[in-house]
Amino acid sequence: MYMMTENMETVRISPEKLNKKLDNIIEELVRENFEGRLVNGALTILVTDVENVGGGKMVHGDGGVYQKVKFNALVTKPEIQEVIEGSVCDVLSFGAFVRFGALDGLVHISQVTDDRINFDSGNKKLVGKSTKNELKIEDTVRARIVTLSLNERSPRESRIGLTMRQNGMGKLEWIEESRKKPEEKKEKKAEKKKKKVKK
Amino acid sequence: MGVPIQRCMIMKYTRFEKAAIIGARALQISMGAPVLIKVPKKITDPLQISMLELKKDAMPITVKREEA
Numbered sequence: 001m002y003m004m005t006e007n008m009e010t011v012r013i014s015p016e017k018l019n020k021k022l023d024n025i026i027e028e029l030v031r032e033n034f035e036g037r038l039v040n041g042a043l044t045i046l047v048t049d050v051e052n053v054g055g056g057k058m059v060h061g062d063g064g065v066y067q068k069v070k071f072n073a074l075v076t077k078p079e080i081q082e083v084i085e086g087s088v089c090d091v092l093s094f095g096a097f098v099r100f101g102a103l104d105g106l107v108h109i110s111q112v113t114d115d116r117i118n119f120d121s122g123n124k125k126l127v128g129k130s131t132k133n134e135l136k137i138e139d140t141v142r143a144r145i146v147t148l149s150l151n152e153r154s155p156r157e158s159r160i161g162l163t164m165r166q167n168g169m170g171k172l173e174w175i176e177e178s179r180k181k182p183e184e185k186k187e188k189k190a191e192k193k194k195k196k197v198k199k
Numbered sequence: 200m201g202v203p204i205q206r207c208m209i210m211k212y213t214r215f216e217k218a219a220i221i222g223a224r225a226l227q228i229s230m231g232a233p234v235l236i237k238v239p240k241k242i243t244d245p246l247q248i249s250m251l252e253l254k255k256d257a258m259p260i261t262v263k264r265e266e267a
Contacts, residue, residue, distance in 0.1 A: 016231030058223050058260065063230040 001082065002101070003042070005073050009034070012064040013056065022067075026050050030071055038155040041148075042077040045102050076102050078160055080148055083169075088139045091124045098141055098162055105160035107143055112164055113174075133174055140172050216262045217253065224260055225249040235259060 011029045018025075027050045034044050049072045056065035078084075086100030095108040109117055112135060115128035126135040135141070147161030164170040212220065228234060228245040235257040238248055252258045 014230070015227040018227070019233040060219075060223075061226075063223070063226040063232070 001079060002074065002076050005042075005075055006070070007034075007073055008053070008068065008070050010066050010068050012062075012066055015063045015065075018065070022052060023050075026052050026067060026069055030069055034071075034073065036155065038150055038152045038158070041150055042075040043102055043155060044073045044075050046074040047071050048074070078103060078105075078145055078148060078150075080145055082145045083142060084145060084162070085140065085142050088135060088137050088141060091119075091126060091135065091137055093119045093121065096126060096135055098143060103158075103160060105143070105145065105162040107141075107162045107164055111146075111162065113170060114165055133171070135171060142169050142172065142175065144169060212262060220258060220260050220262065221246065221249045221253060224252060224258060 009030070011026065011033060013025055013029065017029075027047075030047050030050045034047055037044050049070075051070045053068040053070050056067040058065060084098075084100040084105070086098040086105070088096050089099040089104065090097040093109075095106050096112065098105050098107055109119070109126065112126055113128055113131070113133060115131050115133065118127050118129060119125075120127055124137055127133070141164060143162040143164045144166060145160060146163045147159070149160075150158040168175060225245040225248070228248055234248055234252070236248075236252055236255050238251065242248060242251065249258075
């Protein structure tokens, strides 16, 4: 889920940066300190409208100036049970990585479809054994977040587990097909009935 | 009365406050902060520069006193 949040934080302005304009330094420092940071399960993507609040403060024994700042941040917070839509960015023997917004999640090979799945290493594809459904790089899929282990120290090491083994999940084309199928069956049944009536 | 009103005249600092300000500013200067006054070439010591700044009322630091 994406959110716009209002934040109040303190940044340290080091003395050698004091020759620049305050607004510019603050914006630069806030960007540096908070963009790409993972705090309380929310990843900050962008900071805007950085404002300084009051004057800076100095601490005994440190030449830096501590400045209170107010800013708006665009954050993304993945939550368990959340349905996401993204594109497949890599296919490996154990599953497919799906990129949704700023994050990557893994759909394990057992969670792709109800069908048994073979990995085609030459073409980097996952192929269903009986349905022959294919999943390859750059396919758009819909999936649900089932496990979350976010690493605040290094957001890149966070693991997000996804599943596509539920109704209305999977590659968008599969979803459309599965929607069409019941209608086709109905049509066929209707035709059969007509034939019987004729007989 | 041709003397301009200085900040330390409006708010007279105690000797302790002066020491704290000068020390803090000297540390800033020593860490690379820009100097706000013209300094004679022979003065290179951050502490001396800091004292000069206070004298010329160019000190960018003020004291926040606790309300007594």
